[in-house]
Amino acid sequence: MFKKILLPTYILMLCSCGNSSIETTDTSQATESSDSVVASSSPQPDNEMADFKFHKLVLNIPSPFEIINLLPKTGMEFNKALVNSTDNSPKYLTSLKKGINYGVYGVDMIYLSTNGEYADMKKYFETTRKFAKDLEAGESFDKIIGSRMERNIESKDTMNKIMDDLYTEMDNFLKSNERLLTSTQITTGSWIESQYITLNLLKNVEKSKDNEIIYQKVFEARNELRELMSLLKEYEGDKEFNPLIQELKALGQLFDEVKSNDIDKALLSKISDKLNSVRSKAVN
Incomplete structure:
Protein backbone atom coordinates (compact mmCIF):
# COMPACT_ATOMS: atom_id res chain seq x y z
CA MET A 1 0.00 0.00 0.00
CA PHE A 2 1.31 3.40 -0.93
CA LYS A 3 1.50 5.64 2.14
CA LYS A 4 3.02 8.68 0.47
CA ILE A 5 0.20 9.75 -1.78
CA LEU A 6 -1.48 13.13 -1.81
CA LEU A 7 -4.97 12.16 -0.74
CA PRO A 8 -7.09 14.96 -2.22
CA THR A 9 -5.31 14.56 -5.57
CA TYR A 10 -5.96 10.85 -5.78
CA ILE A 11 -9.56 11.15 -4.66
CA LEU A 12 -10.12 13.20 -7.79
CA MET A 13 -7.95 10.94 -9.92
CA LEU A 14 -9.99 7.99 -8.73
CA CYS A 15 -13.15 9.87 -9.55
CA SER A 16 -11.99 10.97 -12.98
CA CYS A 17 -11.19 7.51 -14.32
CA GLY A 18 -12.82 7.17 -17.70
CA ASN A 19 -13.77 10.85 -17.91
CA SER A 20 -12.39 13.11 -20.60
CA SER A 21 -9.82 15.75 -19.77
CA ILE A 22 -11.09 19.19 -18.85
CA GLU A 23 -7.76 20.85 -19.51
CA THR A 24 -8.67 22.21 -22.90
CA THR A 25 -7.54 25.51 -24.33
CA ASP A 26 -10.95 26.05 -25.93
CA THR A 27 -12.47 28.82 -23.82
CA SER A 28 -15.50 29.23 -26.04
CA GLN A 29 -17.43 26.72 -23.95
CA ALA A 30 -16.82 28.55 -20.67
CA THR A 31 -19.70 30.47 -19.12
CA GLU A 32 -20.07 32.94 -16.29
CA SER A 33 -21.98 30.42 -14.22
CA SER A 34 -20.43 29.32 -10.94
CA ASP A 35 -21.07 25.75 -12.07
CA SER A 36 -18.72 26.13 -15.03
CA VAL A 37 -14.98 25.69 -15.24
CA VAL A 38 -13.19 28.45 -17.12
CA ALA A 39 -10.21 26.79 -18.75
CA SER A 40 -6.79 28.39 -19.04
CA SER A 41 -5.63 29.46 -22.49
CA SER A 42 -1.98 29.51 -21.45
CA PRO A 43 0.42 27.11 -23.17
CA GLN A 44 0.93 23.86 -21.31
CA PRO A 45 4.33 22.32 -20.55
CA ASP A 46 5.85 19.29 -22.16
CA ASN A 47 3.65 16.56 -20.71
CA GLU A 48 6.40 13.96 -20.53
CA MET A 49 8.64 16.05 -18.25
CA ALA A 50 5.72 17.32 -16.15
CA ASP A 51 4.42 13.78 -15.82
CA PHE A 52 7.83 12.53 -14.65
CA LYS A 53 8.14 15.32 -12.08
CA PHE A 54 4.59 14.83 -10.83
CA HIS A 55 5.07 11.15 -10.14
CA LYS A 56 8.47 11.82 -8.57
CA LEU A 57 6.76 14.33 -6.30
CA VAL A 58 3.97 12.05 -5.10
CA LEU A 59 6.42 9.26 -4.39
CA ASN A 60 8.66 11.50 -2.30
CA ILE A 61 6.39 13.60 -0.14
CA PRO A 62 3.86 12.39 2.42
CA SER A 63 0.13 12.87 2.23
CA PRO A 64 -1.07 16.03 4.01
CA PHE A 65 -3.31 13.63 5.91
CA GLU A 66 -0.21 12.44 7.76
CA ILE A 67 0.66 15.75 9.38
CA ILE A 68 -2.95 16.86 9.89
CA ASN A 69 -3.70 13.59 11.66
CA LEU A 70 -0.76 14.22 14.02
CA LEU A 71 -1.94 17.64 15.19
CA PRO A 72 -4.57 16.58 17.77
CA LYS A 73 -2.30 13.76 18.95
CA THR A 74 0.40 16.29 19.84
CA GLY A 75 -1.90 18.52 21.85
CA MET A 76 -2.62 21.11 19.17
CA THR A 114 -9.54 14.24 12.89
CA ASN A 115 -10.91 16.73 15.41
CA GLY A 116 -14.41 15.23 15.52
CA GLU A 117 -16.06 18.25 13.88
CA TYR A 118 -18.51 16.11 11.95
CA ALA A 119 -21.31 18.64 11.48
CA ASP A 120 -18.98 21.06 9.71
CA MET A 121 -17.26 18.23 7.87
CA LYS A 122 -20.51 17.46 6.05
CA LYS A 123 -20.49 20.93 4.49
CA TYR A 124 -16.93 20.43 3.29
CA PHE A 125 -17.79 17.03 1.90
CA GLU A 126 -20.63 18.56 -0.11
CA THR A 127 -18.34 21.33 -1.35
CA THR A 128 -15.66 18.89 -2.53
CA ARG A 129 -18.38 16.81 -4.15
CA LYS A 130 -19.60 19.87 -6.06
CA PHE A 131 -16.08 20.70 -7.17
CA ALA A 132 -15.67 17.11 -8.38
CA LYS A 133 -18.82 17.61 -10.44
CA ASP A 134 -17.50 20.90 -11.82
CA LEU A 135 -14.28 19.10 -12.74
CA GLU A 136 -16.36 16.49 -14.60
CA ALA A 137 -15.93 13.77 -11.98
CA GLY A 138 -19.14 14.09 -9.97
CA GLU A 139 -20.82 10.83 -10.96
CA SER A 140 -17.72 8.78 -10.25
CA PHE A 141 -17.11 10.66 -6.99
CA ASP A 142 -20.51 9.53 -5.73
CA LYS A 143 -20.03 5.99 -7.02
CA ILE A 144 -16.63 5.47 -5.40
CA ILE A 145 -16.80 7.30 -2.08
CA GLY A 146 -20.01 9.28 -1.82
CA SER A 147 -22.36 6.88 -0.07
CA ARG A 148 -19.60 5.30 2.04
CA MET A 149 -18.60 8.67 3.45
CA GLU A 150 -22.18 9.70 4.07
CA ARG A 151 -22.88 6.51 6.00
CA ASN A 152 -19.69 6.62 8.05
CA ILE A 153 -18.88 10.31 8.31
CA GLU A 154 -18.88 10.20 12.14
CA SER A 155 -16.66 7.12 12.40
CA LYS A 156 -13.00 8.15 12.42
CA ASP A 157 -11.77 4.57 12.04
CA THR A 158 -14.05 3.87 9.10
CA MET A 159 -13.13 7.15 7.43
CA ASN A 160 -9.47 6.20 7.71
CA LYS A 161 -10.28 2.82 6.15
CA ILE A 162 -12.02 4.54 3.23
CA MET A 163 -8.94 6.66 2.67
CA ASP A 164 -6.68 3.60 2.82
CA ASP A 165 -8.88 1.92 0.21
CA LEU A 166 -8.35 4.89 -2.07
CA TYR A 167 -4.57 4.52 -1.75
CA THR A 168 -4.65 0.97 -3.11
CA GLU A 169 -5.97 2.23 -6.45
CA MET A 170 -2.97 4.45 -7.11
CA ASP A 171 -1.34 2.33 -9.81
CA ASN A 172 -4.31 2.76 -12.15
CA PHE A 173 -3.84 6.50 -12.20
CA LEU A 174 -0.08 6.78 -12.35
CA LYS A 175 -0.44 5.39 -15.87
CA SER A 176 -2.66 8.25 -17.00
CA ASN A 177 -1.54 11.75 -18.00
CA GLU A 178 -5.01 13.07 -18.78
CA ARG A 179 -5.52 15.06 -15.58
CA LEU A 180 -1.96 16.18 -14.90
CA LEU A 181 -2.60 19.93 -14.72
CA THR A 182 -5.63 19.54 -12.46
CA SER A 183 -3.76 17.04 -10.27
CA THR A 184 -0.84 19.47 -9.97
CA GLN A 185 -3.20 22.25 -8.92
CA ILE A 186 -4.88 20.05 -6.32
CA THR A 187 -1.50 18.90 -5.01
CA THR A 188 -0.40 22.53 -4.67
CA GLY A 189 -3.58 23.52 -2.83
CA SER A 190 -3.40 20.59 -0.44
CA TRP A 191 0.27 21.21 0.39
CA ILE A 192 -0.35 24.91 1.03
CA GLU A 193 -3.33 24.23 3.29
CA SER A 194 -1.68 21.49 5.35
CA GLN A 195 1.35 23.71 6.00
CA TYR A 196 -0.82 26.76 6.65
CA ILE A 197 -2.81 24.98 9.36
CA THR A 198 0.29 23.39 10.88
CA LEU A 199 2.44 26.51 11.11
CA ASN A 200 -0.35 28.72 12.38
CA LEU A 201 -0.93 26.27 15.22
CA LEU A 202 2.74 25.70 15.89
CA LYS A 203 3.78 29.34 16.13
CA ASN A 204 1.49 29.87 19.13
CA VAL A 205 2.87 27.07 21.31
CA GLU A 206 6.20 26.36 22.94
CA LYS A 207 8.27 23.46 21.68
CA SER A 208 7.86 20.36 23.82
CA LYS A 209 8.48 16.65 23.69
CA ASP A 210 4.88 16.17 22.62
CA ASN A 211 5.07 18.42 19.58
CA GLU A 212 8.70 18.00 18.52
CA ILE A 213 7.55 15.64 15.75
CA ILE A 214 5.64 18.56 14.22
CA TYR A 215 8.85 20.60 14.16
CA GLN A 216 10.47 17.69 12.36
CA LYS A 217 7.64 17.73 9.80
CA VAL A 218 8.19 21.45 9.22
CA PHE A 219 11.88 20.75 8.61
CA GLU A 220 10.92 18.03 6.13
CA ALA A 221 8.55 20.47 4.40
CA ARG A 222 11.63 22.29 3.10
CA ASN A 223 12.44 19.38 0.80
CA GLU A 224 8.78 18.83 -0.03
CA LEU A 225 8.55 22.39 -1.32
CA ARG A 226 11.70 21.90 -3.39
CA GLU A 227 10.10 18.88 -5.05
CA LEU A 228 6.87 20.80 -5.61
CA MET A 229 8.73 23.77 -7.12
CA SER A 230 10.56 21.46 -9.52
CA LEU A 231 7.17 20.41 -10.86
CA LEU A 232 5.68 23.92 -10.83
CA LYS A 233 8.60 25.20 -12.89
CA GLU A 234 6.96 23.38 -15.80
CA TYR A 235 3.89 25.62 -15.41
CA GLU A 236 5.51 29.05 -15.14
CA GLY A 237 4.23 29.82 -18.63
CA ASP A 238 0.65 29.60 -17.36
CA LYS A 239 -0.31 33.26 -16.84
CA GLU A 240 -2.99 32.47 -14.27
CA PHE A 241 -0.97 29.92 -12.31
CA ASN A 242 2.35 31.80 -12.38
CA PRO A 243 1.62 34.46 -9.69
CA LEU A 244 0.98 31.71 -7.13
CA ILE A 245 4.07 29.84 -8.30
CA GLN A 246 6.19 32.96 -7.72
CA GLU A 247 4.75 33.34 -4.21
CA LEU A 248 5.72 29.74 -3.49
CA LYS A 249 9.20 30.37 -4.86
CA ALA A 250 9.64 33.22 -2.36
CA LEU A 251 8.35 30.95 0.40
CA GLY A 252 10.97 28.40 -0.61
CA GLN A 253 13.73 30.92 0.04
CA LEU A 254 12.55 31.20 3.65
CA PHE A 255 12.24 27.43 4.03
CA ASP A 256 15.84 27.14 2.83
CA GLU A 257 16.87 28.91 6.04
CA VAL A 258 15.59 25.92 8.02
CA LYS A 259 18.68 23.80 8.73
CA SER A 260 17.27 21.38 11.30
CA ASN A 261 14.15 20.68 13.34
CA ASP A 262 15.43 23.15 15.94
CA ILE A 263 13.57 26.10 14.40
CA ASP A 264 13.60 29.34 16.35
CA LYS A 265 10.43 31.36 16.85
CA ALA A 266 11.59 34.27 14.69
CA LEU A 267 12.12 32.10 11.60
CA LEU A 268 8.95 30.14 12.28
CA SER A 269 7.03 33.42 12.38
CA LYS A 270 8.62 34.64 9.12
CA ILE A 271 7.73 31.43 7.32
CA SER A 272 4.21 31.47 8.74
CA ASP A 273 3.65 35.09 7.66
CA LYS A 274 4.79 34.35 4.11
CA LEU A 275 2.73 31.17 4.02
CA ASN A 276 -0.31 33.19 5.06
CA SER A 277 0.30 35.45 2.06
CA VAL A 278 0.62 32.45 -0.26
CA ARG A 279 -2.53 30.89 1.10
CA SER A 280 -4.42 34.17 0.76
CA LYS A 281 -3.56 34.27 -2.95
CA ALA A 282 -4.75 30.68 -3.29
CA VAL A 283 -8.16 31.14 -1.65
CA ASN A 284 -9.00 34.72 -2.69
Missing part, protein backbone atom coordinates in the same frame (compact mmCIF):
# COMPACT_ATOMS: atom_id res chain seq x y z
CA GLU A 77 -5.98 22.69 19.90
CA PHE A 78 -8.53 22.78 17.09
CA ASN A 79 -8.92 26.20 15.47
CA LYS A 80 -11.94 26.46 13.19
CA ALA A 81 -10.83 29.88 11.96
CA LEU A 82 -8.00 28.24 10.01
CA VAL A 83 -10.18 26.38 7.51
CA ASN A 84 -11.30 28.03 4.29
CA SER A 85 -14.99 28.86 4.62
CA THR A 86 -17.26 26.99 2.24
CA ASP A 87 -18.98 30.35 1.72
CA ASN A 88 -16.02 31.21 -0.51
CA SER A 89 -16.63 28.33 -2.91
CA PRO A 90 -19.01 30.14 -5.32
CA LYS A 91 -16.29 32.62 -6.27
CA TYR A 92 -13.96 29.93 -7.60
CA LEU A 93 -14.85 29.97 -11.29
CA THR A 94 -11.69 29.00 -13.15
CA SER A 95 -10.21 25.54 -13.46
CA LEU A 96 -7.17 26.77 -11.52
CA LYS A 97 -9.21 28.10 -8.60
CA LYS A 98 -11.37 24.99 -8.51
CA GLY A 99 -8.34 22.70 -8.60
CA ILE A 100 -6.38 24.62 -5.97
CA ASN A 101 -9.34 24.88 -3.62
CA TYR A 102 -10.41 21.29 -4.14
CA GLY A 103 -7.04 20.52 -2.56
CA VAL A 104 -7.59 23.13 0.16
CA TYR A 105 -11.05 21.87 1.06
CA GLY A 106 -9.87 18.27 1.01
CA VAL A 107 -7.30 19.05 3.70
CA ASP A 108 -9.87 21.06 5.65
CA MET A 109 -12.21 18.07 5.55
CA ILE A 110 -9.46 15.86 7.01
CA TYR A 111 -8.68 18.46 9.68
CA LEU A 112 -12.33 18.61 10.70
CA SER A 113 -12.62 14.81 10.72
Whole structure:
Protein backbone atom coordinates (compact mmCIF):
# COMPACT_ATOMS: atom_id res chain seq x y z
CA MET A 1 0.00 0.00 0.00
CA PHE A 2 1.31 3.40 -0.93
CA LYS A 3 1.50 5.64 2.14
CA LYS A 4 3.02 8.68 0.47
CA ILE A 5 0.20 9.75 -1.78
CA LEU A 6 -1.48 13.13 -1.81
CA LEU A 7 -4.97 12.16 -0.74
CA PRO A 8 -7.09 14.96 -2.22
CA THR A 9 -5.31 14.56 -5.57
CA TYR A 10 -5.96 10.85 -5.78
CA ILE A 11 -9.56 11.15 -4.66
CA LEU A 12 -10.12 13.20 -7.79
CA MET A 13 -7.95 10.94 -9.92
CA LEU A 14 -9.99 7.99 -8.73
CA CYS A 15 -13.15 9.87 -9.55
CA SER A 16 -11.99 10.97 -12.98
CA CYS A 17 -11.19 7.51 -14.32
CA GLY A 18 -12.82 7.17 -17.70
CA ASN A 19 -13.77 10.85 -17.91
CA SER A 20 -12.39 13.11 -20.60
CA SER A 21 -9.82 15.75 -19.77
CA ILE A 22 -11.09 19.19 -18.85
CA GLU A 23 -7.76 20.85 -19.51
CA THR A 24 -8.67 22.21 -22.90
CA THR A 25 -7.54 25.51 -24.33
CA ASP A 26 -10.95 26.05 -25.93
CA THR A 27 -12.47 28.82 -23.82
CA SER A 28 -15.50 29.23 -26.04
CA GLN A 29 -17.43 26.72 -23.95
CA ALA A 30 -16.82 28.55 -20.67
CA THR A 31 -19.70 30.47 -19.12
CA GLU A 32 -20.07 32.94 -16.29
CA SER A 33 -21.98 30.42 -14.22
CA SER A 34 -20.43 29.32 -10.94
CA ASP A 35 -21.07 25.75 -12.07
CA SER A 36 -18.72 26.13 -15.03
CA VAL A 37 -14.98 25.69 -15.24
CA VAL A 38 -13.19 28.45 -17.12
CA ALA A 39 -10.21 26.79 -18.75
CA SER A 40 -6.79 28.39 -19.04
CA SER A 41 -5.63 29.46 -22.49
CA SER A 42 -1.98 29.51 -21.45
CA PRO A 43 0.42 27.11 -23.17
CA GLN A 44 0.93 23.86 -21.31
CA PRO A 45 4.33 22.32 -20.55
CA ASP A 46 5.85 19.29 -22.16
CA ASN A 47 3.65 16.56 -20.71
CA GLU A 48 6.40 13.96 -20.53
CA MET A 49 8.64 16.05 -18.25
CA ALA A 50 5.72 17.32 -16.15
CA ASP A 51 4.42 13.78 -15.82
CA PHE A 52 7.83 12.53 -14.65
CA LYS A 53 8.14 15.32 -12.08
CA PHE A 54 4.59 14.83 -10.83
CA HIS A 55 5.07 11.15 -10.14
CA LYS A 56 8.47 11.82 -8.57
CA LEU A 57 6.76 14.33 -6.30
CA VAL A 58 3.97 12.05 -5.10
CA LEU A 59 6.42 9.26 -4.39
CA ASN A 60 8.66 11.50 -2.30
CA ILE A 61 6.39 13.60 -0.14
CA PRO A 62 3.86 12.39 2.42
CA SER A 63 0.13 12.87 2.23
CA PRO A 64 -1.07 16.03 4.01
CA PHE A 65 -3.31 13.63 5.91
CA GLU A 66 -0.21 12.44 7.76
CA ILE A 67 0.66 15.75 9.38
CA ILE A 68 -2.95 16.86 9.89
CA ASN A 69 -3.70 13.59 11.66
CA LEU A 70 -0.76 14.22 14.02
CA LEU A 71 -1.94 17.64 15.19
CA PRO A 72 -4.57 16.58 17.77
CA LYS A 73 -2.30 13.76 18.95
CA THR A 74 0.40 16.29 19.84
CA GLY A 75 -1.90 18.52 21.85
CA MET A 76 -2.62 21.11 19.17
CA GLU A 77 -5.98 22.69 19.90
CA PHE A 78 -8.53 22.78 17.09
CA ASN A 79 -8.92 26.20 15.47
CA LYS A 80 -11.94 26.46 13.19
CA ALA A 81 -10.83 29.88 11.96
CA LEU A 82 -8.00 28.24 10.01
CA VAL A 83 -10.18 26.38 7.51
CA ASN A 84 -11.30 28.03 4.29
CA SER A 85 -14.99 28.86 4.62
CA THR A 86 -17.26 26.99 2.24
CA ASP A 87 -18.98 30.35 1.72
CA ASN A 88 -16.02 31.21 -0.51
CA SER A 89 -16.63 28.33 -2.91
CA PRO A 90 -19.01 30.14 -5.32
CA LYS A 91 -16.29 32.62 -6.27
CA TYR A 92 -13.96 29.93 -7.60
CA LEU A 93 -14.85 29.97 -11.29
CA THR A 94 -11.69 29.00 -13.15
CA SER A 95 -10.21 25.54 -13.46
CA LEU A 96 -7.17 26.77 -11.52
CA LYS A 97 -9.21 28.10 -8.60
CA LYS A 98 -11.37 24.99 -8.51
CA GLY A 99 -8.34 22.70 -8.60
CA ILE A 100 -6.38 24.62 -5.97
CA ASN A 101 -9.34 24.88 -3.62
CA TYR A 102 -10.41 21.29 -4.14
CA GLY A 103 -7.04 20.52 -2.56
CA VAL A 104 -7.59 23.13 0.16
CA TYR A 105 -11.05 21.87 1.06
CA GLY A 106 -9.87 18.27 1.01
CA VAL A 107 -7.30 19.05 3.70
CA ASP A 108 -9.87 21.06 5.65
CA MET A 109 -12.21 18.07 5.55
CA ILE A 110 -9.46 15.86 7.01
CA TYR A 111 -8.68 18.46 9.68
CA LEU A 112 -12.33 18.61 10.70
CA SER A 113 -12.62 14.81 10.72
CA THR A 114 -9.54 14.24 12.89
CA ASN A 115 -10.91 16.73 15.41
CA GLY A 116 -14.41 15.23 15.52
CA GLU A 117 -16.06 18.25 13.88
CA TYR A 118 -18.51 16.11 11.95
CA ALA A 119 -21.31 18.64 11.48
CA ASP A 120 -18.98 21.06 9.71
CA MET A 121 -17.26 18.23 7.87
CA LYS A 122 -20.51 17.46 6.05
CA LYS A 123 -20.49 20.93 4.49
CA TYR A 124 -16.93 20.43 3.29
CA PHE A 125 -17.79 17.03 1.90
CA GLU A 126 -20.63 18.56 -0.11
CA THR A 127 -18.34 21.33 -1.35
CA THR A 128 -15.66 18.89 -2.53
CA ARG A 129 -18.38 16.81 -4.15
CA LYS A 130 -19.60 19.87 -6.06
CA PHE A 131 -16.08 20.70 -7.17
CA ALA A 132 -15.67 17.11 -8.38
CA LYS A 133 -18.82 17.61 -10.44
CA ASP A 134 -17.50 20.90 -11.82
CA LEU A 135 -14.28 19.10 -12.74
CA GLU A 136 -16.36 16.49 -14.60
CA ALA A 137 -15.93 13.77 -11.98
CA GLY A 138 -19.14 14.09 -9.97
CA GLU A 139 -20.82 10.83 -10.96
CA SER A 140 -17.72 8.78 -10.25
CA PHE A 141 -17.11 10.66 -6.99
CA ASP A 142 -20.51 9.53 -5.73
CA LYS A 143 -20.03 5.99 -7.02
CA ILE A 144 -16.63 5.47 -5.40
CA ILE A 145 -16.80 7.30 -2.08
CA GLY A 146 -20.01 9.28 -1.82
CA SER A 147 -22.36 6.88 -0.07
CA ARG A 148 -19.60 5.30 2.04
CA MET A 149 -18.60 8.67 3.45
CA GLU A 150 -22.18 9.70 4.07
CA ARG A 151 -22.88 6.51 6.00
CA ASN A 152 -19.69 6.62 8.05
CA ILE A 153 -18.88 10.31 8.31
CA GLU A 154 -18.88 10.20 12.14
CA SER A 155 -16.66 7.12 12.40
CA LYS A 156 -13.00 8.15 12.42
CA ASP A 157 -11.77 4.57 12.04
CA THR A 158 -14.05 3.87 9.10
CA MET A 159 -13.13 7.15 7.43
CA ASN A 160 -9.47 6.20 7.71
CA LYS A 161 -10.28 2.82 6.15
CA ILE A 162 -12.02 4.54 3.23
CA MET A 163 -8.94 6.66 2.67
CA ASP A 164 -6.68 3.60 2.82
CA ASP A 165 -8.88 1.92 0.21
CA LEU A 166 -8.35 4.89 -2.07
CA TYR A 167 -4.57 4.52 -1.75
CA THR A 168 -4.65 0.97 -3.11
CA GLU A 169 -5.97 2.23 -6.45
CA MET A 170 -2.97 4.45 -7.11
CA ASP A 171 -1.34 2.33 -9.81
CA ASN A 172 -4.31 2.76 -12.15
CA PHE A 173 -3.84 6.50 -12.20
CA LEU A 174 -0.08 6.78 -12.35
CA LYS A 175 -0.44 5.39 -15.87
CA SER A 176 -2.66 8.25 -17.00
CA ASN A 177 -1.54 11.75 -18.00
CA GLU A 178 -5.01 13.07 -18.78
CA ARG A 179 -5.52 15.06 -15.58
CA LEU A 180 -1.96 16.18 -14.90
CA LEU A 181 -2.60 19.93 -14.72
CA THR A 182 -5.63 19.54 -12.46
CA SER A 183 -3.76 17.04 -10.27
CA THR A 184 -0.84 19.47 -9.97
CA GLN A 185 -3.20 22.25 -8.92
CA ILE A 186 -4.88 20.05 -6.32
CA THR A 187 -1.50 18.90 -5.01
CA THR A 188 -0.40 22.53 -4.67
CA GLY A 189 -3.58 23.52 -2.83
CA SER A 190 -3.40 20.59 -0.44
CA TRP A 191 0.27 21.21 0.39
CA ILE A 192 -0.35 24.91 1.03
CA GLU A 193 -3.33 24.23 3.29
CA SER A 194 -1.68 21.49 5.35
CA GLN A 195 1.35 23.71 6.00
CA TYR A 196 -0.82 26.76 6.65
CA ILE A 197 -2.81 24.98 9.36
CA THR A 198 0.29 23.39 10.88
CA LEU A 199 2.44 26.51 11.11
CA ASN A 200 -0.35 28.72 12.38
CA LEU A 201 -0.93 26.27 15.22
CA LEU A 202 2.74 25.70 15.89
CA LYS A 203 3.78 29.34 16.13
CA ASN A 204 1.49 29.87 19.13
CA VAL A 205 2.87 27.07 21.31
CA GLU A 206 6.20 26.36 22.94
CA LYS A 207 8.27 23.46 21.68
CA SER A 208 7.86 20.36 23.82
CA LYS A 209 8.48 16.65 23.69
CA ASP A 210 4.88 16.17 22.62
CA ASN A 211 5.07 18.42 19.58
CA GLU A 212 8.70 18.00 18.52
CA ILE A 213 7.55 15.64 15.75
CA ILE A 214 5.64 18.56 14.22
CA TYR A 215 8.85 20.60 14.16
CA GLN A 216 10.47 17.69 12.36
CA LYS A 217 7.64 17.73 9.80
CA VAL A 218 8.19 21.45 9.22
CA PHE A 219 11.88 20.75 8.61
CA GLU A 220 10.92 18.03 6.13
CA ALA A 221 8.55 20.47 4.40
CA ARG A 222 11.63 22.29 3.10
CA ASN A 223 12.44 19.38 0.80
CA GLU A 224 8.78 18.83 -0.03
CA LEU A 225 8.55 22.39 -1.32
CA ARG A 226 11.70 21.90 -3.39
CA GLU A 227 10.10 18.88 -5.05
CA LEU A 228 6.87 20.80 -5.61
CA MET A 229 8.73 23.77 -7.12
CA SER A 230 10.56 21.46 -9.52
CA LEU A 231 7.17 20.41 -10.86
CA LEU A 232 5.68 23.92 -10.83
CA LYS A 233 8.60 25.20 -12.89
CA GLU A 234 6.96 23.38 -15.80
CA TYR A 235 3.89 25.62 -15.41
CA GLU A 236 5.51 29.05 -15.14
CA GLY A 237 4.23 29.82 -18.63
CA ASP A 238 0.65 29.60 -17.36
CA LYS A 239 -0.31 33.26 -16.84
CA GLU A 240 -2.99 32.47 -14.27
CA PHE A 241 -0.97 29.92 -12.31
CA ASN A 242 2.35 31.80 -12.38
CA PRO A 243 1.62 34.46 -9.69
CA LEU A 244 0.98 31.71 -7.13
CA ILE A 245 4.07 29.84 -8.30
CA GLN A 246 6.19 32.96 -7.72
CA GLU A 247 4.75 33.34 -4.21
CA LEU A 248 5.72 29.74 -3.49
CA LYS A 249 9.20 30.37 -4.86
CA ALA A 250 9.64 33.22 -2.36
CA LEU A 251 8.35 30.95 0.40
CA GLY A 252 10.97 28.40 -0.61
CA GLN A 253 13.73 30.92 0.04
CA LEU A 254 12.55 31.20 3.65
CA PHE A 255 12.24 27.43 4.03
CA ASP A 256 15.84 27.14 2.83
CA GLU A 257 16.87 28.91 6.04
CA VAL A 258 15.59 25.92 8.02
CA LYS A 259 18.68 23.80 8.73
CA SER A 260 17.27 21.38 11.30
CA ASN A 261 14.15 20.68 13.34
CA ASP A 262 15.43 23.15 15.94
CA ILE A 263 13.57 26.10 14.40
CA ASP A 264 13.60 29.34 16.35
CA LYS A 265 10.43 31.36 16.85
CA ALA A 266 11.59 34.27 14.69
CA LEU A 267 12.12 32.10 11.60
CA LEU A 268 8.95 30.14 12.28
CA SER A 269 7.03 33.42 12.38
CA LYS A 270 8.62 34.64 9.12
CA ILE A 271 7.73 31.43 7.32
CA SER A 272 4.21 31.47 8.74
CA ASP A 273 3.65 35.09 7.66
CA LYS A 274 4.79 34.35 4.11
CA LEU A 275 2.73 31.17 4.02
CA ASN A 276 -0.31 33.19 5.06
CA SER A 277 0.30 35.45 2.06
CA VAL A 278 0.62 32.45 -0.26
CA ARG A 279 -2.53 30.89 1.10
CA SER A 280 -4.42 34.17 0.76
CA LYS A 281 -3.56 34.27 -2.95
CA ALA A 282 -4.75 30.68 -3.29
CA VAL A 283 -8.16 31.14 -1.65
CA ASN A 284 -9.00 34.72 -2.69
